[in-house]
Amino acid sequence: MSFEIKLPLFEGPFDLLLFFIERDELDIHDIPIFQITNEFVGYLRELEQLNIEVASDFILTAATLMRIKAKMLLPRTEKDEEGNEIDPRQELVQHLLEYKKYKSAIPDLTAMEEQRLAQENRGNIQEELQQIANANHFEYELQDLSLYKLMRVFEKVMTRYTEEQNRPKHTVLTYPYTIEGQRDYIMNKVLERHKVAFSEIISEYPDKIGMIFNFLAILDMLQLNVIGVEIGEGFNDFAITVAEGQANQVLQLLVE
Template identity: 30%
Template sequence: MTSSLDAAELAPAVAAQLAAMPQVIDQVALARLYGEPLFAMPQDLYIPPDALEVFLEAFEGPLDLLLYLIRKQNFNILDIPMAGLTRQYLTYVDEIRGRNLELAAEYLLMAAMLIEIKSRMLLPPKKVAEGQEPEDPRAELVRRLLEYEQMKLAAAALNAMPQFGRDFLKAEVYIEQSLQPRFPDVNVVDLQDAWRDIMKRAKLVQHHKISREELSVREHMSIVLRQLQGRKFMEFENLFDPAKGAPVLVVTFVALLELAKEMLIEVTQAEAFAPIYVRLAYSPT
């Protein structure tokens, strides 16, 4: 593709561009304007008056500004010269009032407080009782400044401590595990303890089978009478046979009670805590 301009027409334009470039070896550009390199500052550049004006919000509030002014001039915070401090404070407020009205609102409130304190100091002190000192109008402001300075120092101490993500990072290490996991070895004592636990649980779930046994009270009454036949006395304990089991013992005791109720036997005792004897009831013949 050929251009419509010939060599004669291109020569003046190229010569003008080369003449505009500074006589430097490396041709380093000062800046780029719309993608084009800028090798020299333009002579007809217009800069508005407020374009390069920078306002830094260096204070976090009115108390921060007051504390800065006091510490900068080495004022005694317990004996603040209100005239000089108020004048410097109002100078700063005038600077920010025309730029940021919302920011200046809380500063204006503190300025009103400073003017009030200054006015109260010009008035004669109120009369107080003997032995008492008159109230200092600056006392409340001094208290707030000391509390603010204490909180500011505590915040600076906390900020100086190492913080995760800012001063250090958490170390992370990736360990590739093998495909076949290795299980830990089992001790013999652990197996014994596990076996004991199984046996304890097995005892708790044992099944009990209860069988029905028919026992006759009349039959055992006859047995007791046969035992007492031909004897004068017989100890109460000798009438029971523990080997036959608890059901037989219970039925035998009930048989003794029935015999005593029907007055067929007598239960006697010589004295308290003495042995108990059983005998056939006396019947005259």
């Protein structure tokens, strides 16, 4: 038999992101998305190795960070009404600022809760109601009860049950791909043959997720300036080569 351990260290993904930002003293308005993404995904991998269940909102946030990371690698074409380029991190920064604002209110709410718990409730309410009921010769628990109210309650319960049954159920699938793994695969191919066509890589990973990971790995290596691309023979094809003067650095990256 196996068992799972749940650690309530971080209440949600934004809590974890704020921890990384405050720990490394980063500017929340100018988040280094590559560093934050790697640390966030690394944390989730450690949880999986410890057999700790990872909530779906953490997985969704990791996917969002990878999407922003891919957008940062591509040329920015989205512009606002004034013609300025839209930062892909803008929406994430707004959510983090909102979360931080509400989180800062938690100590005040906690103090209010402790103050309220220290107060004593009135202890004679039930006795007073019973005295009134005895004086009027009826049970006060049933004084406002009617068949109509019972039917309304039953209707609400049935509606809630129907909504729960019809609520969409999400299934999270784990794919056997990582950016680092596909990057090493592509780099080994290029070092072995000096030039590899993108169509050849697609033919070996024909599924949609595999193509996405391979394309992101190529963008990552272009950003690191360890590969180059050349226009291939096909209309939608290109060849991948080792960047000039980068062969030694490529071998060092593969060893690491």
